[in-house]
Amino acid sequence: MSQIHVSTTINGDPVEYLCEPDDTLLDVLRDRLSLTGTKEGCGSGDCGACSVTIDGRLVCACLALGAEADGRKIDTIEGMAEGEKLHPLQEKFLEHAALQCGVCTPGFLVAAKSLLEKNPSPTETEIRYWLAGNLCRCTGYDKIIRAVMDTAKEMKGKRKGKKS
Amino acid sequence: MSSNDRFESREFKVVGTRPLRPDGLDKVTGKAQFGADVTAPGMLHGAILRSPHAHAIIKKIDTKQAEKLEGVHAVVTRTDFAKDVDNTDVLDNCMAGEKALYDGHAVAAVAATSPSVARKAMKLIKVTYKVLPAVTDVDMAMGADAPILHDGMQTEGLEKKSRKPTNIAQRHEFGHGDVDAGFKQADLIVERSFTTEATHQGYIEPHACLANLGRDGRGELWCCTQGHYYVRELCADLLGLDESQLRVTASEIGGGFGGKTTVFIEPVALALARKSGRPVKIVMSRNEVFRASGPTSSSSIDVKIGVKNDGTITAAFADLRYQGGAYPGSPVEFGAMSAFACYNLENVKTIGWDVVANRPKQAAYRAPGAPMAAFAIESVVDEIAGKLRMDPIDLRLKNAAAAGTKASFGPVYSDIGLIRTLEAAKNHPHYSAPLGPNQGRGIACGFWFNFGGQTSVSLTVNADGTVGVAVGTPDIGGSRASISQMVAEELGIEYSQVRALIADTATLGFNDVTDGSRVTFATGLAAIEAARNAAKIMCERAAKTWGIPSDAVVWEDGHAKPVSSNAGDFEPLSLKDIAASAANTGGPIAGHYEINADGAGVSFSTHIADVEMDPETGRAEIKRYTVFQDAGKAIHPSYVEGQFQGGAVQGIGWALNEEYIYNKDGQLQNAGFLDYRIPVASDLPMIDAVILEVPNPGHPYGVRGVGETSIVPPLATVANAISAAAGVRMTSIPMSPPKVLEALDSVLIAEAAE
Numbered sequence: 001m002s003q004i005h006v007s008t009t010i011n012g013d014p015v016e017y018l019c020e021p022d023d024t025l026l027d028v029l030r031d032r033l034s035l036t037g038t039k040e041g042c043g044s045g046d047c048g049a050c051s052v053t054i055d056g057r058l059v060c061a062c063l064a065l066g067a068e069a070d071g072r073k074i075d076t077i078e079g080m081a082e083g084e085k086l087h088p089l090q091e092k093f094l095e096h097a098a099l100q101c102g103v104c105t106p107g108f109l110v111a112a113k114s115l116l117e118k119n120p121s122p123t124e125t126e127i128r129y130w131l132a133g134n135l136c137r138c139t140g141y142d143k144i145i146r147a148v149m150d151t152a153k154e155m156k157g158k159r160k161g162k163k164s
Numbered sequence: 165m166s167s168n169d170r171f172e173s174r175e176f177k178v179v180g181t182r183p184l185r186p187d188g189l190d191k192v193t194g195k196a197q198f199g200a201d202v203t204a205p206g207m208l209h210g211a212i213l214r215s216p217h218a219h220a221i222i223k224k225i226d227t228k229q230a231e232k233l234e235g236v237h238a239v240v241t242r243t244d245f246a247k248d249v250d251n252t253d254v255l256d257n258c259m260a261g262e263k264a265l266y267d268g269h270a271v272a273a274v275a276a277t278s279p280s281v282a283r284k285a286m287k288l289i290k291v292t293y294k295v296l297p298a299v300t301d302v303d304m305a306m307g308a309d310a311p312i313l314h315d316g317m318q319t320e321g322l323e324k325k326s327r328k329p330t331n332i333a334q335r336h337e338f339g340h341g342d343v344d345a346g347f348k349q350a351d352l353i354v355e356r357s358f359t360t361e362a363t364h365q366g367y368i369e370p371h372a373c374l375a376n377l378g379r380d381g382r383g384e385l386w387c388c389t390q391g392h393y394y395v396r397e398l399c400a401d402l403l404g405l406d407e408s409q410l411r412v413t414a415s416e417i418g419g420g421f422g423g424k425t426t427v428f429i430e431p432v433a434l435a436l437a438r439k440s441g442r443p444v445k446i447v448m449s450r451n452e453v454f455r456a457s458g459p460t461s462s463s464s465i466d467v468k469i470g471v472k473n474d475g476t477i478t479a480a481f482a483d484l485r486y487q488g489g490a491y492p493g494s495p496v497e498f499g500a501m502s503a504f505a506c507y508n509l510e511n512v513k514t515i516g517w518d519v520v521a522n523r524p525k526q527a528a529y530r531a532p533g534a535p536m537a538a539f540a541i542e543s544v545v546d547e548i549a550g551k552l553r554m555d556p557i558d559l560r561l562k563n564a565a566a567a568g569t570k571a572s573f574g575p576v577y578s579d580i581g582l583i584r585t586l587e588a589a590k591n592h593p594h595y596s597a598p599l600g601p602n603q604g605r606g607i608a609c610g611f612w613f614n615f616g617g618q619t620s621v622s623l624t625v626n627a628d629g630t631v632g633v634a635v636g637t638p639d640i641g642g643s644r645a646s647i648s649q650m651v652a653e654e655l656g657i658e659y660s661q662v663r664a665l666i667a668d669t670a671t672l673g674f675n676d677v678t679d680g681s682r683v684t685f686a687t688g689l690a691a692i693e694a695a696r697n698a699a700k701i702m703c704e705r706a707a708k709t710w711g712i713p714s715d716a717v718v719w720e721d722g723h724a725k726p727v728s729s730n731a732g733d734f735e736p737l738s739l740k741d742i743a744a745s746a747a748n749t750g751g752p753i754a755g756h757y758e759i760n761a762d763g764a765g766v767s768f769s770t771h772i773a774d775v776e777m778d779p780e781t782g783r784a785e786i787k788r789y790t791v792f793q794d795a796g797k798a799i800h801p802s803y804v805e806g807q808f809q810g811g812a813v814q815g816i817g818w819a820l821n822e823e824y825i826y827n828k829d830g831q832l833q834n835a836g837f838l839d840y841r842i843p844v845a846s847d848l849p850m851i852d853a854v855i856l857e858v859p860n861p862g863h864p865y866g867v868r869g870v871g872e873t874s875i876v877p878p879l880a881t882v883a884n885a886i887s888a889a890a891g892v893r894m895t896s897i898p899m900s901p902p903k904v905l906e907a908l909d910s911v912l913i914a915e916a917a918e
Contacts (some may be wrong), residue, residue, distance in 0.1 A: 020693065030200075030201075034203075035819070039198070039368070039369070039418070040284070041450065042836065042837050043449060044836055046450075046838045047450075047837050055743075076194070077723075078193070080193070081193055086193070090193065093188075094184050096802075097182070097190055097800075097803055097806055099184070099188070099192070100806055100810065101369070101417060101418050102192075102416065103367075103369040103416075103419060104368045111880075127331055130241070131844075132845050133844075135366075135368055135844065137366045137810070137814065138806070138810045139417055139643065139806055140806075140813030140843075140848065140851045141813070141844075142848075142850050142853075143802070143805075143806060143809070145850070146850075147696070
């Protein structure tokens with residue numbers, strides 16, 4: 001079985017790789033590109049630890065093929081901060097102690113960012129349902145939900161500030 | 165004052181604040197390295213072949229075809245491990261010997277150039293099994309005609325040894341007084357039987373390790389574990405190595421909850437690395453985690469409690485039966501010890517039966533053994549309150565354990581916080597809030613022993629006035645933050661000036677596993693004492709600088725100061741001043757401390773749950789939940805709250821959904837997160853966490869462990885709430901929709917019959 005040549009964009013950088021036809025995007029990110037911030041918790045799309053976006057759409061990288069990335073834009077946890085500047089969600093997760101072990105954290109951050117891009121003012125219930133595909137076993141979700149709610153509030157405040 | 169009394173009341177500057185955790189930045193940016201995140205040059209990928217049978221004799225393993233496959237560099241079976249080991253059950257669990265004892269039991273392993281070649285090779289290994297009947301249920305495993313797992317097993321703890329082989333490994337008994345006499349004094353006796361299913365810790369990070377081991381017996385192991393010193397001890401034993409030659413480094417750990425306190429894949433990776441001469445990485449799949457790591461016990465429990473009409477308990481008895489998987493060691497002893505720990509009882513007796521069955525060998529799960537016992541006992545206490553028409557908190561207050569109470573498991577309590585948690589619950593707005601239709605409110609109490617254990621800490625004062633702290637207890641919930649806070653407090657410096665890290669087994673003295681809620685207590689205690697030792701050296705350096713006796717110098721607010729004006733009039737020297745001149749005053753400054761810590765301080769909590777039941781589907785939804793727990797002293801309140809919330813939600817999952825489901829042949833039917841359903845965000849409300857602080861006399865700052873107690877009350881709390889909403893006592897966990905519907909139907913049938 002010959003390998004497939006893929007040209008893609010990951011976190012804004014052009015990337016080329018060869019992969020097996022049955023390599024998942026998660027295999028490629030972690031094992032071929034050393035982007036290990038995206039975690040594997042189940043390999044079956046049940047835990048959300050491998051959440052990434054493909055052309056802005058939230059997916060589990062374990063359910064996409066590496067070959068599918070060709071010509072698309074992939075964003076992972078490694079691209080969330082801009083240099084030293086953290087995304088407001090990353091700041092709020094730290095401030096609210098929204099992580100304990102931290103292995104689910106990259107997936108939650110990528111998923112929450114995707115939510116706020118679509119719905120900048122989600123209710124608590126909307127946040128809980130959007131993040132229902134991301135499993136956390138440490139926190140009971142309380143502080144995670146609070147961190148996302150607080151981020152939405154702060155980002156909204158900043159947008160208002162910019163408009164006025 | 166006992167020799168364990170270390171607590172001194174004081175004002176804190178850093179302790180009790182909520183600084184950012186030192187490992188936080190790496191964890192929100194994806195840089196933190198967990199078990200599966202590292203590679204080594206020339207690395208091979210290991211994979212483990214597992215038994216599809218729950219109980220079978222392994223007649224033959226033919227590895228020839230697999231060894232011939234291109235890309236395969238090693239195949240190992242039991243013969244590749246040491247013959248004469250101390251930890252025989254651990255070895256047999258990591259790689260089966262004569263028999264496969266559960267679905268998923270490892271029988272062989274391969275190392276290959278890629279995961280796909282390793283998978284292909286596994287298909288080429290031919291194992292010949294003779295399949296035997298299997299048993300997975302605890303009561304059936306105790307039956308006279310049950311399939312026997314271990315031919316030589318006899319029950320320990322019996323007055324007369326059984327002649328026949330048995331699946332009952334051990335009998336335990338605890339208590340005091342005369343329960344028969346106590347029941348005779350009772351006005352009301354309630355007797356009930358309960359069952360709970362096995363659950364998994366459900367950490368999101370599967371077990372993972374990277375091993376390197378040469379023919380000279382020298383090796384390195386990187387793995388996600390709660391205790392790398394214990395991993396070293398076990399692996400050295402199972403592979404016949406010297407402990408000094410095996411260096412184990414703990415990666416960041418993606419959850420453990422007790423499930424990462426032993427070894428599963430680590431000895432296998434080392435064996436493959438030795439045979440292939442290459443580094444080998446093994447990462448478990450989620451299916452393997454469910455089938456072949458260490459879930460907790462299932463249980464079957466009978467409870468009998470007698471009370472006077474005024475609510476005073478006259479006698480309490482429980483018979484607890486836990487299956488702990490294929491080898492002895494279920495946590496039934498802890499269950500039997502903790503069952504009645506919340507109560508001040510004159511007559512109490514518990515019997516625990518440790519039973520083996522064709523399931524994976526259980527591992528610790530947060531307060532191992534206690535949640536099931538608390539479910540049974542707190543359900544009966546709730547039923548008694550209903551029958552006596554007493555408030556369930558008042559009934560508990562009437563019988564609550566306090567300082568001076570002789571615990572049912574032996575010792576007499578010092579200062580404890582149970583009554584504080586009950587009073588806080590009673591006075592909380594949650595307890596008096598109105599309930600809606602189909603809603604019920606439950607309360608329950610929980611207890612956990614907490615642990616101290618062997619601990620080493622080493623602290624260095626750097627030339628620039630910053631401080632490094634090396635600890636040997638992997639950080640599973642923010643302990644690097646709390647340890648840094650305690651060191652900063654003790655030395656009188658800023659939190660940001662302290663960096664705590666987890667040292668490997670070759671660079672720091674022995675440390676027990678991160679378990680028993682012990683780290684903030686024991687590692688914290690050792691870190692405080694190490695800081696005090698460093699401060700003592702810094703006082704000596706100041707004394708030397710000033711030319712006065714060292715006992716004329718004290719450490720206060722981050723400075724060495726003359727003890728009084730009589731000692732001399734010198735400008736205090738800061739830690740930074742002393743550190744800067746260390747080279748001229750005697751060389752590097754360090755402090756260390758080693759202890760086998762006792763005085764961990766027992767822990768209590770009370771939970772309140774409001775549950776709404778859907779009478780159509782039987783689904784129970786948690787509408788409101790509040791945790792009240794004694795933390796002794798909360799070093800970092802956010803992470804204390806996090807422990808309360810996380811434990812409560814794991815308990816809610818156990819109560820409502822989670823269970824190991826086996827078919828009649830003993831094969832696990834739900835080895836994945838789709839069918840083994842842990843709570844998700846949309847299942848839950850916010851979890852209110854109320855921290856109470858009754859200082860632990862055994863810690864300089866009053867710390868008690870907080871990690872485990874929070875999972876003890878939820879099973880009973882939720883069961884009591886559903887029982888209230890449904891009007892029928894729930895006795896079987898999980899209370900999944902079919903079971904709740906069944907209970908509702910039983911009420912309807914009973915009503916129709918009337």
